[in-house]
Amino acid sequence: MVQQSIGERVLRKEDLRFITGKGSYTDDINLPGQAYACFVRSPVAHAIIKGMDISTATAADGVIAVLTGEQVAEDGLGSLPCGWMVHSKDGSEMKQPFHPVMAADKINYVGEPVAIVVAETFLAAKNASELVEIDYEEIDAVVDISSAQSAADIYPEVPGNTVYNWELGEKADTEKAIREAAHVTRISLTNNRLIPNAIEPRAAIADYNTGTQDLTLYTTSQNPGLARLILTAFVQIAPEHKLRIIAPDVGGGFGSKIFVYSEETALAWASKKLGIPIKWTAERSESFVADAHGRDHVTEVELAMDEEGHFLGLHVKTIANMGAYLSTFSAAVPTYLYGTLLAGQYKTPNIYVEVDAVVTNTAPVDAYRGAGRPEAAYLLERIVEVAAREMNLDPVEIRRRNFIAPSDFPYQTPVALEYDSGDYEASLNKALEMADYDGFSERKKEAASRGKKRGIGFSCYIEACGLAPSQLAGSLGAGVGLWESGEVRVNATGTVTVLTGSQSTGQGHETTFAQLVASKFGISIDDVEVIHGDTGKLDFGMGTYGSRSLVVGGSALSKAADKVIAKGKKIAAHMLDSDVEDIDFEDGEFRVRKSNQSKTFQEIAFAAYVPHDYPLEELEPGLSEKAFYDPANFTYPAGTHICEVEIDPDTGVVDIIKFTAVDDFGIIINPMIVEGQVHGGIAQGIGQALLEQCIYDETGQLLTGSYMDYCMPRADDLPSFEVGMTCTPCTHNPIGAKGCGEAGAIGSPPAVINAITDALGIMEMDMPATSERVWRAMQQAGGA
Amino acid sequence: MYEFTYHKPQTIKDAISLFAKADDGIYLAGGHTLIPAMKVRLRAPTDVIDLSALDGLSGIHEESGALVIGALTTHDAVATSEVVARAIPALNKLAAGIGDAQVRNRGTIGGSVANNDPAADYPAGLMALDATIRTDRREISVDDFFTAMFETALEEDELIRSVSFPIVESATYIKFPSPASRYATVGVFISRQGGQVRVAITGAAACVFRCTEMETALSNNFAEDALDSIQLNADDMNGDMHASAEYRAHLCVVMAKRAVASLL
C-alpha cells in the first residue's frame, strides 16, 4: 500500500499531469462556436470620456459585436463590490467609489477596460480593438500616496481621496507609554508595491445557453463559490442556481485570483447578451496593468521601551494605497489583516495603529500572498532590529526579552486577537543553531578579508491564518461567512471521492487532502480522489486564501470523515452483532473491542450500498457525509527567519549567502509540500526585499509593465534554503494545523533588510534593496 | 501580432529581392528581438523573410589570423565552440552570458549586431576587438558600424553574412547584468594586442562606445590602479529606473578594473 499517514512525504498526485502537459487550464478549454474577446483599455490614467466611436470597429472583419461601458450602465449592472465594510474612527462607513464593470464616462487608471470587442478570432478582436476611437479629456493623475490626501478628489463620493481612517488599539495609553518611556525608537518605511505575476495569466470563458438559460463561467479563480455569490448577489449577472462557475487547473494566484474582476464579469454579461460562448485570455502585458497589485504602504512607527529594552508601546501610522477602486478584499487588508498582527511575538502592552486608505489613479490593490501580515511583520521586525542597535542589545536578546512565553497561552493581544498556542523561543533557538549564529563573527571577518561586507538579519514573525471565524469576521465588516464545506463520498467498493470548497492554484490539495482522508480511513491515498473547482459539483465553498485550505477546508473534511466513521460503526455493529459503543475503528478496520471480530472499511462501504445485511429500519443506506466547518479562532503560525548576506562594496550587489527558516505550522500533513510552500514564499519575500518594484510615473503610466523592467526573482538569485520546523498544535481545529502558504513571504523580507543594514552598519534601507540603493547608502555612510 | 506574409528564401539574392518587393519587409534570424516586438505590436512588418535556409551564414572558422563567425550562428554555438575557445575565449564568455538557454539557442550574432540594442553584449565585443562586419555587398569596419541607438551603417536591405574578429593576445568581457532583463546595465570588453588596448563599453550609454580615456591609461600602464583616476561623465550615460547615470558611470570603472584584474 502507498504511504498514507499524516506526516509523510507523499509525492504529489497532481504532478504527473502538470509535468507531462496534461493539466487542463482555462485556456485549454474550447467550446464549440466560441467567440473571442479583446478588451479596449484606457491608455491614460485619469480622464473624462468625451466620446466613443465604435462604428469602424463594429464593421471590421470578423467582428460580432463591440460592447461598451455605456451599455453596461444601461443594463444596470451593479458595482463590483468590496466584500468588507470598514468603518472610520468616527464610526462612519468607508467611502466606496462605484466600480463599473467597464468605464462609461470616466477613466481612473491605465488599463481600465472601456469596451469589449467580440469576434470570430482573437486576431480579429484584437485588430478591431484598435479601431475603437475614444476621445479622452485628461485630468491630472493622483499617483503618489503620501500626497494623495491633499490632491484634488478623484471621486466626489471619496472626499480627500480617503476611503477610511481606521484605528485599532488604545491611543491614549500608547501615547502615554511613548511620552514616558526611557527610550523611543522611530522609523519610517515603505512597503513596496508588487505585481503578483501568476504564471498562468487570468482567463475566462462565459457560456450562456439560450435554451436552458444557464450561464457557465470557466475562470481562473481561487474561489469559484465566492465568485458565484458575488456575481449573483451583487453584480446580478444571473440567479445563483443558474450560474455555474468552473475553475479548472489554476496556475498560481497568490491572491490575485481571489477577486471578481471586470473581465470575467463583462464576458458573462456579453455571452448572455449575444447568446454565444466567449473566451478571453489575458496577454501578459494585460496582467501587469489589470491584475490587482499588492502591498503599497508608507508607514511611521514608534516603539517605546524601558531601560532594559522591554517594549512598552507601539504606535503605527500608515497610509495604504487602494488604487483606483476597492477590489474584493482590499478594505480588509491594511486593517483586519494588518493592524491586528502588530503585537507580533511580543508582549507589548500598548499598541495603537491608525490607517488611512487612499484612492489613487493606479490599478486596484488587494491581497497578495500574506496580505497585510507581511506589512505588519516588516515594520515590526524592522523597528525591533533598529531598537536593538539603539539600545546596544543583541537583536536576538531584545526579542527574547519581549517574547510571549509558552506559559502565557492563550494570549490576548492588545489588538483584538487571542493567540492559542506557540513557542517562539523554540523556533528561535532552532533557527540560531541551524544558522550557526555563534560562528557569524568569524564568517564576517573572513568575508572582510575578501573585501565583502557580511551581515545577519532576523525576523520573528507571526501571522493569522485560517480565515476566519464567521461571526468575528462579520462583526468586523465581512460581507460573507468564512467557513468551508467538505464532502466525503465513500464509493461502494471502498474508494473515496472527496469534494472540497477549497481551490488549489498549485498548492497540492489533491495530495494533502487525500492524505488526510486516507489516513482517517486507513486506506491508500491512491483510493482517494479530490474534486474541487466546480460549483456544479460542490456545495457552496469559500475557496483558498489566507492559508485556510487545510485549516478550514481540511477541518471540514475531517469532520465529514468522522461522520462516515460514526455511521460505519453503526453498520459494523449490526453486521457483527455488537453494540455500537463496543466498535473501534483503527487502521481501516471496524473491530469489536477485545475480540477478533472485524469488518474492513471496504466491507462496510459495500454493505452500505448493497444493504442486504443492514439495519435499514434505523439507518439510511449509503456512506456519504458532508460537513461545514466554521473555525473558532484564527490560527497563528509563527517562526524565525535568519538571513545572511554579503555585499560587494564596489557595486552594492547583495548576495544572500544563507537563508534559514524555522516555522511552527502546528501539525503537518505532508512536509514536502509544506517545505515547497515555504521555499516559494521565501522566494517571493526575497523578490520583494531585493528585486520587485511596481513603478508608476507621475502621470500614472506603469513603467514596469513587462519582465524587461519588473524584476521577478529567479533561481540564481536565491540560495538553497535551510528549512526547519517546530510544532505547537493548533488547539481549536480537529487537525491541529496552522497553515503554511504565506509564512515564507511574511517572514523573509525584514530578515533580508535587517541583514543588509547590519552589514552596512546603517539604520534605514527601503525595499527593494537594489544594488544602486545599497551603493548609495554606502556612499552616504562615508564611502565603501 | 498583426498578420504578415512569411517567406523562406533559399539564396541571398532571393532574400534581397523579396525584401525589395515587400511593402515593409524585415529579415528574421533567431527572432528573439523581432518576435517579442511583433507580439506586442511595436513592429508590424508586412513580410517576414526568414534567413534560416540561407547557405553559408552560419558556422565558425579561423581565417588568416581572424575568427569568423557566420551571422546565423547562435549564441549557444559561440558559447560552446572550441574554435572560439582557442582563438578568443572572451567571446565564449560573452555569448554564454546572453539571456537564458532558450535565448541562446535561438538568438544569433547577426541579429544582435544588426539590432544594436544599447544594452546588448556583442557590440562591445565587436568594438573592442576591432571586428569587421561582412555583408552581402561590402565589409564595414566596426568603428563605422554602430551609428546610434538601434541604428547601424547597414542599408535597409543589406544582409550581414559574418563578423570577422582579429585574434588578439588577450581579451575579456565583464558584464553587470540588469537584474530584470539580464541585458547589460554596463558591460566592459577589453582587448590587448601589441601594447595596444581597446576598451568598449555597452549598456552605459545610448550606443556602445570606445572609452579612449581608459584605453590611453591602460596602454601606458595595464594595471587596475591605472583606472583609479578615471571618472566618466554621468552626462554621457543612460539613466533609468534601474540605474542612474551616475551609478552607471561608477560601474563602468568598477567593471573595467575587474576586467583588467582578470587579464593580469
Ligand SMILES: Cc1cc2nc3c(=O)[nH]c(=O)nc-3n(C[C@H](O)[C@H](O)[C@H](O)COP(=O)(O)OP(=O)(O)OC[C@H]3O[C@@H](n4cnc5c(N)ncnc54)[C@H](O)[C@@H]3O)c2cc1C
Ligand atoms: C529574454 C531575452 C533575453 C535577452 N538577453 C540578452 C542579453 O542578455 N544580451 C544580449 O545581447 N541580448 C539579449 N537578448 C537579445 C538576443 O540576443 C537576440 O537574439 C538578439 O539581439 C537578436 O538576434 P536574433 O537572431 O534573435 O535576431 P532577430 O530577432 O531575428 O532580428 C533582430 C533584428 O536584426 C535583423 N537581422 C537579423 N539577422 C540579420 C542579418 N543577418 N543581417 C541583417 N539584419 C539582420 C532583423 O531584421 C531584426 O531587425 C535577449 C532576448 C530575449 C528575448
